[in-house]
Amino acid sequence: xxxxxxxxxxxxxxxxxxxxxxxxxxxxxxxxxxxxxxxxxxxxxxxxxxxxxxxxxxxxxxxxxxxxxxxxxxxxxxxxxxxxxxxxxxxxxxxxxxxxxxxxxxxxxxxxxxxxxxxxxxxxxxxxxxxxxxxxxxxxxxxxxxxxxxxxxxxx
Numbered sequence: 211x212x213x214x215x216x217x218x219x220x221x222x223x224x225x226x227x228x229x230x231x232x233x234x235x236x237x238x239x240x241x242x243x244x245x246x247x248x249x250x251x252x253x254x255x256x257x258x259x260x261x262x263x264x265x266x267x268x269x270x271x272x273x274x275x276x277x278x279x280x281x282x283x284x285x286x287x288x289x290x291x292x293x294x295x296x297x298x299x300x301x302x303x304x305x306x307x308x309x310x311x312x313x314x315x316x317x318x319x320x321x322x323x324x325x326x327x328x329x330x331x332x333x334x335x336x337x338x339x340x341x342x343x344x345x346x347x348x349x350x351x352x353x354x355x356x357x358x359x360x361x362x363x364x365x366x
Contacts, residue, residue, distance in 0.1 A: 237261060237282045242293045242313040247320045247349035257349060264299060277302050280309075283332070291315035296335045310336040320349040 239261065249255040258265045266276040280299030287293055295311040305326060312321040323336040324345040340346050 235282055235284050237285075241282065241285075241295075242317055243282070243295055243297075243311055243320070246352040248352050250319075250348040250350055256352065278307075283335075298330050306330065308335045310339065312339060318351050318353075320351070322347045322349070 241261075244259050244261065247257045247259070249257070254268050256267050258267065262279055262281065264278045264280055268275055278299045278301040280297050282295055282297050284296045285293065292315055293313040295309075295313075297309045297311060298306070299309070300306050306329065308325050308327050308330070310323045313319070321339050323339045323343065324347070325334060325336050326345075327334050336345075341348075
């Protein structure tokens with residue numbers, strides 16, 4: 211039975227792949243990240259996050275300035291109750307990025323540390339939020355019930 215070592219080799223190769231697939235995060239329909247977020251430093255800008263999609267807007271124009279698709283690779287809560295995400299995305303120009311997000315305990319503040327990448331690599335995620343870095347941004351949740359921005363996300 212010379213096929214036994216071959217079958218064993220195939221099984222040993224597949225076990226890590228199956229085990230890795232079991233650890234993959236499956237996003238919920240109501241992730242804390244989803245919603246409309248106003249830029250904390252640039253009052254005319256806001257971002258909309260919905261399942262698998264991201265859009266960047268500027269008030270007054272009300273047109274999408276940038277769009278991207280993304281996937282949530284991991285999510286966890288820290289000891290203070292804040293929710294953290296690691297997200298990989300690609301915008302419509304093909305630019306790839308990896309982001310570390312933090313949503314505050316009350317869900318009213320979103321902090322984002324962006325890193326532009328050539329290709330996805332789990333080791334490329336930012337590890338800290340650095341407000342002095344130009345790729346760091348902070349946002350406040352838009353809670354206006356009838357805001358046109360909130361209607362945008364409800365229609366998606």
